[in-house]
Amino acid sequence: MASTMMALVKTEHKRGAELREVPKPVVGPNDVLIKVKASTVCGTDLHIYEWNEWAEERLGRRIPQTMGHEFSGIVAEVGSQVKRVQPGDFVSAETHIPCTKCVQCLTGQMHICSQLTILGVDTNGSFAEFVSVPELVVWKNDPKIPYHVAAAQEPLGNSVYATLVEPVHAKSVLIYGDGPTGLFAAGVAKVSGASRIYLVGMSPMRLEIGKKMGADLVLNAAERKTEERIMDETHGVGVDVVLDMVGRQSVLDEGLKLVRKGGRYSAFGLPDGRLSVDMNNGIIFKGLRLYGINGRIMYETWLQVSNLLASGRLDITPVITHLMPLQRFSEGFDLISQAEPQAGKIAFVFE
Numbered sequence: 287m288a289s290t291m292m293a294l295v296k297t298e299h300k301r302g303a304e305l306r307e308v309p310k311p312v313v314g315p316n317d318v319l320i321k322v323k324a325s326t327v328c329g330t331d332l333h334i335y336e337w338n339e340w341a342e343e344r345l346g347r348r349i350p351q352t353m354g355h356e357f358s359g360i361v362a363e364v365g366s367q368v369k370r371v372q373p374g375d376f377v378s379a380e381t382h383i384p385c386t387k388c389v390q391c392l393t394g395q396m397h398i399c400s401q402l403t404i405l406g407v408d409t410n411g412s413f414a415e416f417v418s419v420p421e422l423v424v425w426k427n428d429p430k431i432p433y434h435v436a437a438a439q440e441p442l443g444n445s446v447y448a449t450l451v452e453p454v455h456a457k458s459v460l461i462y463g464d465g466p467t468g469l470f471a472a473g474v475a476k477v478s479g480a481s482r483i484y485l486v487g488m489s490p491m492r493l494e495i496g497k498k499m500g501a502d503l504v505l506n507a508a509e510r511k512t513e514e515r516i517m518d519e520t521h522g523v524g525v526d527v528v529l530d531m532v533g534r535q536s537v538l539d540e541g542l543k544l545v546r547k548g549g550r551y552s553a554f555g556l557p558d559g560r561l562s563v564d565m566n567n568g569i570i571f572k573g574l575r576l577y578g579i580n581g582r583i584m585y586e587t588w589l590q591v592s593n594l595l596a597s598g599r600l601d602i603t604p605v606i607t608h609l610m611p612l613q614r615f616s617e618g619f620d621l622i623s624q625a626e627p628q629a630g631k632i633a634f635v636f637e
Contacts (some may be wrong), residue, residue: 293352293414294615297343301336301583303353305613311410311418315365318424320377324437325357326606327414327618327632334407335619344407353526353586354413355381355406358427358436367533368421378439380423380588381405384583385402397581413612413634425588428596434609437600439467439591441631442602443582445470446568446590447451448552451577452539455479460516460544461501463531463555464492469499477599477610484525495630498604516544533557554579554613554628606631 290307297304328342331353334341345351361375375493384391384399386557391399405411405419427436445467449459462467464487465518475483487493487502493504503519505512516525524546530537533555542564545551551574563569569576582588594600607630610618621629 291415292612293410294354295350295352296334296337297350299337299342299346299349303335303615305615308352308414310416313363313418315367315446315582316421317365317382318361318368318371318377318417318421319363319416319418320357320359320379320424321416322357322359322412322414322636323433324359324609324633324635325354325612326434326437326441326522327354327597327622327634328356329439330355330407331413332619332622334518336623348408352410352412352414352417353406354411354417355404356437357417357433357442358411358433359412359417359636362416365421367381368483371424371426376427376429376436378425378427378436379405379417379419380584381440382427382584383409383423384584385418385570396584398401413615415636424573424593425585428533428592431592431595434606434635437522437633438470438602438606438631439588439595440582441467442470442595443587443591444554445531446474446581446594447582448554448577449474449588450478450529450590451552451579452550453478453529453573454527456481457526458482458484458520459527459529460484460486460525460541461529461531462486462537462541463529464489464496464504465531466521466605467554468529468531469495469630472496472501473600473602473605474594475500475529475592478605482519482525484516486520489627492627492630493556495604495607501600513540513544526550528552531556533561535561538563542572542574545572545574547572550575550577552579554575566587604630606633608632609635611635 384396385401388400401514528541
């Protein structure tokens with residue numbers, strides 16, 4: 287087996303990345319080496335590619351580093367202490383790598399481990415022919431799930447957690463954000479029995495995908511009619527659930543207005559900085575249940591995701607608009623970095 291591989295590496299403190307030959311990962315006693323079959327592009331990857339302030343602060347001292355973290359593949363090699371998987375298994379991986387020793391890990395909250403490391407951010411990632419991860423985070427996939435769909439389970443898990451942190455059956459759901467996690471959330475709400483699904487976004491192309499995923503009404507935020515339309519739709523009561531997949535002051539302000547008293551607000555989107563909130567009228571007097579959504583519940587969310595995909599009840603392929611080889615990475619990043627994105631989810635596929 288060759289000792290090197292091709293990988294997409296962040297090499298400089300500026301926009302871009304480089305496809306280069308790098309050493310294949312060394313497998314420790316508790317590690318699993320996986321031959322990557324597909325790896326999807328995340329907003330985090332875009333931040334690293336564009337090299338914004340967050341990327342400089344988080345990765346600046348570690349580059350060159352291989353990018354990517356959402357993937358599926360086939361186990362190629364296992365460490366001497368690995369028991370749960372074997373070569374030939376079809377797997378993906380949880381990208382939140384916990385320490386297993388802190389209070390959070392010891393009380394069933396590994397996804398918010400206090401010493402958390404993230405694949406492709408704090409370690410070399412999956413935009414490569416091979417990736418090595420601890421056995422602890424490996425998830426065995428149902429063989430019925432296609433490679434490119436299985437690769438998107440990590441972001442889909444964000445949407446499942448945000449949507450189903452409480453049941454949505456027979457409830458109205460308002461989703462802010464037409465990026466992949468917002469589009470996935472529409473599909474999850476639909477198959478979970480939501481009575482009415484509203485999707486707010488900025489991209490006409492992605493809003494059309496939202497309809498395919500199950501949104502009953504899509505609203506372009508640029509038209510500034512969301513509040514009027516939602517209040518008309520709900521007879522002045524507001525929606526039962528708001529899923530904030532954006533993380534912006536204007537969305538927070540509007541979402542808190544449009545969620546009904548006694549409703550639920552799931553906050554997943556990450557703001558660029560601090561946001562202010564009307565605690566009295568937006569939360570306390572409304573009796574609002576506010577959830578911070580970080581990652582996926584390990585491993586309850588993964589089981590939900592796997593079951594939804596393997597059953598065929600949830601089809602996320604409308605969101606995955608482009609399959610391309612890693613060699614076309616610059617084209618892929620250009621498609622999603624435009625002011626008017628020209629793609630939903632992009633998957634880099636490997637032979």
